[in-house]
Amino acid sequence: MADTHALATLVQALKGLPGVGIKSAQRMAFQLLQNDRATARQLAAALQNAVDNVRHCACCHTFTEAELCDTCLDDARDRTQLCVVETPADQSAIERTDTYRGLYFVLMGKLSPLDGIGPHDIGLSKLKQRVGDGWVREVILATNFTAEGEATAHVISEMIRQQGLQVTRLARGVPAGSELEYVDLGTIAHALVDRR
Amino acid sequence: MADTHALATLVQALKGLPGVGIKSAQRMAFQLLQNDRATARQLAAALQNAVDNVRHCACCHTFTEAELCDTCLDDARDRTQLCVVETPADQSAIERTDTYRGLYFVLMGKLSPLDGIGPHDIGLSKLKQRVGDGWVREVILATNFTAEGEATAHVISEMIRQQGLQVTRLARGVPAGSELEYVDLGTIAHALVDRR
Numbered sequence: 001m002a003d004t005h006a007l008a009t010l011v012q013a014l015k016g017l018p019g020v021g022i023k024s025a026q027r028m029a030f031q032l033l034q035n036d037r038a039t040a041r042q043l044a045a046a047l048q049n050a051v052d053n054v055r056h057c058a059c060c061h062t063f064t065e066a067e068l069c070d071t072c073l074d075d076a077r078d079r080t081q082l083c084v085v086e087t088p089a090d091q092s093a094i095e096r097t098d099t100y101r102g103l104y105f106v107l108m109g110k111l112s113p114l115d116g117i118g119p120h121d122i123g124l125s126k127l128k129q130r131v132g133d134g135w136v137r138e139v140i141l142a143t144n145f146t147a148e149g150e151a152t153a154h155v156i157s158e159m160i161r162q163q164g165l166q167v168t169r170l171a172r173g174v175p176a177g178s179e180l181e182y183v184d185l186g187t188i189a190h191a192l193v194d195r196r
Numbered sequence: 197m198a199d200t201h202a203l204a205t206l207v208q209a210l211k212g213l214p215g216v217g218i219k220s221a222q223r224m225a226f227q228l229l230q231n232d233r234a235t236a237r238q239l240a241a242a243l244q245n246a247v248d249n250v251r252h253c254a255c256c257h258t259f260t261e262a263e264l265c266d267t268c269l270d271d272a273r274d275r276t277q278l279c280v281v282e283t284p285a286d287q288s289a290i291e292r293t294d295t296y297r298g299l300y301f302v303l304m305g306k307l308s309p310l311d312g313i314g315p316h317d318i319g320l321s322k323l324k325q326r327v328g329d330g331w332v333r334e335v336i337l338a339t340n341f342t343a344e345g346e347a348t349a350h351v352i353s354e355m356i357r358q359q360g361l362q363v364t365r366l367a368r369g370v371p372a373g374s375e376l377e378y379v380d381l382g383t384i385a386h387a388l389v390d391r392r
Contacts, residue, residue: 004261006246007284013242014213016235018227024215026285031214032243033250033259034304039212040247046209047240050202050225051233063229065200088203089222108230 007033059130061123062088062106071095071104078102079135084127084156085142086110086149094142102140105130110143111152122152124159131165138166145172203229255326257319258284258302267291267300274298275331280323280352281338282306282345290338298336301326306339307348318348320355327361334362341368 007029014025032040056062057069064070071077081102085091091104107122119125131139139160143149157167173191174183203225210221228236252258253265260266267273277298281287287300303318315321327335335356339345353363369387370379 004250004259004265006242006249006261007259010242010246013235013239016232016239017210017224019220019223027215028213029246030283030285033246036212037247039209040243043209043212044240044243044247046202046206047228047236047243050206050229051236051240053202054200054229063200063203065202069200087226089226 056108057106060104060106061108061126062091062104076101080137081140082131082136082138083140083142084153086144086152090142090144102138107143107152110148111155112148119155124156127156128159128163131160131163136165138168141167141169145170252304253302256300256302257304257322258287258300272297276333277336278327278332278334279336279338280349282340282348286338286340298334303339303348306344307351308344315351320352323352324355324359327356327359332361334364337363337365341366 010029010033011022011025014020014028015022017025020028032043053065054063055065057064057067057072059068059072062069062071078101081100082105083091083094083100083102084105084107085094086107086109088106088108091106094100094104105127107127109117109122111117111119111122130136139156141153141156143153143156153169157169160167172187172194174180174187180188206225206229207218207221210216210224211218213221216224228239249261250259251261253260253263253268255264255268258265258267274297277296278301279287279290279296279298280301280303281290282303282305284302287302290296290300301323303323305313305318307313307315307318326332335352337349337352339349339352349365353365356363368383368390370376370383376384
């Protein structure tokens, strides 16, 4: 974009963000340097701080700054239920529904053989150990309803069943507020099969 | 996304980037912390370095780390031509054509009354002073062909003409490689009027 090394380095670094191409990176760099150096400084500090301080909860694997996350430390939560999700964002979505009071296990990924992500990368041996703590009775699989999420749920479900625990999966069906005419056929088929 | 303060701060800071919403910011933060802490560190360092070292060329106003940018310091450039562009990215696009050997003046913005950006914010008084250096004979207006870019070009052209210098504007016309059938009518009309 211009002849300065600092600027070229910044554009390259911004291009490293997921979903950001060269044009967006240039626009971001221009915007930050021209109108918003305070934001740039804040972002630099926030990045450094997060990289230095954010680690994984020793119990559920989610992001936390302490040894254990607030959810795992909360005595009011039901220790017999363990909900398995792919990411902290998914965990947060379930929390916002205010309908679940159990604990979580965050995989921090999903099985994805094509990307070379196997059972070890998503901590399945750690999950196996976690569910054997003597408290957990039901494992709720809340991985995404994508091909990879379903495969991950299948592998985990096989593993947990061998340990003699109850395994459930989030219900598939027609989303709230939707009209059947506009719902895809696969979803309607699942809703029919899982009718209650 | 999770209960850590460092993470929430990072998501907020990423959301400050142009074109990044809350979902993208969460995805970026997750990606950086889970798989790519090295990139996060590089980005933090690049931001800090750019904010500390990048400033404006005293002559043409573009981004540079020195008092004057490389283009303004280049003795081989034609000092009688001055090309006025909105941003360093536009300057870079013209440079890549390898057809212009004059100097530049980078407005670092455009007139935009609705956003409160007036002549002072894009350095028009500095431009006035710049073109009066005794060398410049022709000012080439290469602001964008948007409503705001055209208005900016108009204001500058009025200003420069009063100083008795030649003012030209990039030609409007049909883009190279395009078929008339698919070119918008305004462009064809301009190409007709400006035919040569």
